[in-house]
Amino acid sequence: MRVAHLAFCIVLLAAVVKSQELPNPPKKDTPYLIHATNLLETETNQATEASDKKAQIYWVPGAASSARTPLGFPEFLFAQDQVDARSLRLYAFERVDGRREVLVRKKKKIVVQAYYVDVIPQGEGLFKLRVDSSLTPGEYCLTPDGEQGSNTVYCFAVI
Numbered sequence: 001m002r003v004a005h006l007a008f009c010i011v012l013l014a015a016v017v018k019s020q021e022l023p024n025p026p027k028k029d030t031p032y033l034i035h036a037t038n039l040l041e042t043e044t045n046q047a048t049e050a051s052d053k054k055a056q057i058y059w060v061p062g063a064a065s066s067a068r069t070p071l072g073f074p075e076f077l078f079a080q081d082q083v084d085a086r087s088l089r090l091y092a093f094e095r096v097d098g099r100r101e102v103l104v105r106k107k108k109k110i111v112v113q114a115y116y117v118d119v120i121p122q123g124e125g126l127f128k129l130r131v132d133s134s135l136t137p138g139e140y141c142l143t144p145d146g147e148q149g150s151n152t153v154y155c156f157a158v159i
Contacts, residue, residue: 024126028081031088031129031142031154033069039077042142042154044069049151051105058151060093065139065155070131072158073148076142077122080093083144085127093139093155100139100155131138 008025025032025039032039043065047058077086090116104112118133129142141153 022077025077025079028079028125029083031076031078033067033071033156034075034077034128035069035071037047040067040098041128042070042076045153045155047140047143047151047153048139053102056066056105057101057103058153059096059099060141060153061099063098063100065093065100067156068116068159069156070159072134072136073114074132074135074156074158078127078129080127084116085129086146088119088129088142088154089115089145090117090131090142092142093141095139098143102141114145115120115140 022034022037023039027041028073030044031042033042034040045060050057050059078088083090091102091112093102102112104110115135118130118132121126122128135158137158139155139157141155143153144150
């Protein structure tokens, strides 16, 4: 009887795990917000740099992203091709004059602080990105850093 009960529990657990499998992202090099078993594409944009002697900022048009999540600890699924998943950094935007911007440098001091993101391998070229600290409601972006750095940003909002 115990063996039959144990076998039933194992089969039930396997069915639950199987039901929570995520589909593969439709596009490579684009982070997708994970909502239960659904994927929501982040808003891909090109950030514009504006700098002078006093400050350096990057901004994207529009006051709010079309990709929204209610989760304070969002997770992303990322199929890697040209962009290394480990190079992605998470930054918070400020809303200024109908656009979203991040202040990188003020005078000669770097002032931007990236949020820590865990990168968890899920298979060949597939990664889960997990934000390590709670995000308050607002606008955010993931962007490649370092050698792969470009002005491409993947925007989303926490509502």
